[in-house]
């Protein structure tokens with residue numbers, strides 16, 4: 001849980017996402033509200049429901065990115081699901097609960113990672129002992145052990161091969177779901193957990209180098225140091241209080257009449273989703289999870305349908321509406337140059353690994369933005385995603401030949417950009433396939 005103020009949250013998001021201020025503000029307030037709720041007395045705390053958000057805007061303009069970055073900032077479990085997935089043939093109503101089960105798995109991963117960091121030093125020490133066991137045997141004299149320890153720490157034994165025994169994470173009895181009863185695999189999995197523990201878990205022998213063995217051994221040792229029950233309890237709590245569900249393509253299920261052949265009707269999917277958004281309890285293999293305080297961010301372009309086509313109950317549960325704007329050429333320029341992990345920075349860094357000094361002139365950035373905007377308007381508007389395809393094409397040759405050109409400096413200017421994508425971009429039919 002972050003203690004950032006809404007202003008600080010927005011400025012954090014500004015590092016990665018250009019523009020879209022309304023959406024950033026809305027999610028910043030939602031996140032701050034969670035912190036505020038936690039400060040309340042228990043009795044009032046349960047009454048405060050999250051104000052879920054409906055993001056309206058064309059594809060590729062930052063809806064998912066804003067939500068994902070927000071979750072990262074908050075250390076919150078985050079999941080993105082396409083609402084249309086539930087209209088497919090073969091889905092049954094209660095499948096939507098799987099969203100929450102998946103979110104808990106994500107929560108478990110996050111908490112585990114956090115706990116692993118807490119016990120890292122101890123786990124590293126344990127791993128070192130096991131490497132020494134593998135090198136000199138568990139019965140070697142303390143003096144021998146110490147001399148090997150010195151060499152080990154000096155990195156002199158890094159490439160030596162050893163046999164180690166680590167937990168076989170792929171093992172365990174397979175859990176299976178009973179059709180029509182999602183979550184009914186609980187018993188089976190608990191059994192395998194129980195047997196796993198009673199038998200000390202299944203292990204496998206692997207031959208590896210000293211250096212490479214550490215990752216596995218540290219994971220193994222930290223798993224011994226962290227208590228699974230605590231992780232599960234904390235993960236459920238974190239999902240209940242901090243979880244964020246991003247429901248994409250909500251506009252595609254917004255049609256009220258749409259009875260659709262063999263698939264589940266769109267209104268049916270809305271009805272299935274409603275309890276989750278309103279607050280229900282979902283059975284997971286880690287115990288019941290209440291969805292009352294999970295934040296839902298629904299998103300869609302709403303080109304054809306309107307938010308008012310959603311079921312009234314669902315509309316009421318998505319009270320905050322924000323509109324995201326289509327990106328302009330200037331936005332594209334800024335996305336290329338100003339964001340923390342911009343494509344330009346990524347390519348420069350990647351080429352630097354080949355000792356190639358890559359540079360983009362200002363007019364090259366201009367040309368890249370220009371090509372992307374033109375393609376978006378002539379073929380299909382896919383928003384900032386267009387930059388990826390354009391950049392890939394422009395840099396294809398440089399990227400392919402980089403290993404042969406170590407030490408060189410390559411300057412990409414507007415002429416270079418036009419030379420490499422200009423022709424394709426001008427030919428609408430060709431660009432449909434290539435850019």
Ligand SMILES: Nc1ncnc2c1ncn2[C@@H]1O[C@H](COP(=O)(O)OP(=O)(O)OP(=O)(O)O)[C@@H](O)[C@H]1O
Pocket residue numbers: 016017018019020058059060061062063064065066248249299300335339383384385
């Ligand atoms: N305003 C922006 N600033 C920086 N990068 C952006 C922006 N908008 C989109 N991008 C980049 O474009 C890609 C697609 O954006 P995103 O996933 O947020 O799309 P979206 O609006 O959620 O669309 P969809 O609903 O189709 O998923 C991401 O890699 C993201 O980093």
